[in-house]
Amino acid sequence: MPITVDIDVMMARRKMSVGELAERVGITPANLAVLKNGRAKAVRFTTLEALCEVLECQPGDLLRWALGDTEPDPGPDTDSAVEPADAAAGPAAEAQA
Numbered sequence: 001m002p003i004t005v006d007i008d009v010m011m012a013r014r015k016m017s018v019g020e021l022a023e024r025v026g027i028t029p030a031n032l033a034v035l036k037n038g039r040a041k042a043v044r045f046t047t048l049e050a051l052c053e054v055l056e057c058q059p060g061d062l063l064r065w066a067l068g069d070t071e072p073d074p075g076p077d078t079d080s081a082v083e084p085a086d087a088a089a090g091p092a093a094e095a096q097a
Contacts, residue, residue, distance in 0.1 A: 004066045007036045010055045025050040 011021055022032040027047060034040050035047075048059055055062070 002065055002067060003038075004064050005036060005038045005040075005062065006064060007032075007051065007055075007062050010057050010061055011036075014055055016055070021051075021054060024054045 007021075011018070018029050018032055018036070022029040025032070025047065035043060048062070051057075051062060052059055
């Protein structure tokens, strides 16, 4: 999973248990565990906001993008470069933008 959840790191820094954090955020310990262990498919902004408020941190302290074992995208192939659609359309496309 390219998004890594670091809630456990912030909990350790704040010396806070799962039960205490769940209670203060207003979610069940089971749902917090799902989020904390990276098994959640989504997180509500209200939940993220509450986590940040309780843990006194920024969203980036809790969530980060990590490539993991995948190789980085090499980018466009220079041998078959394609002109962007707007550039090919000419001044008319720029006037609409």
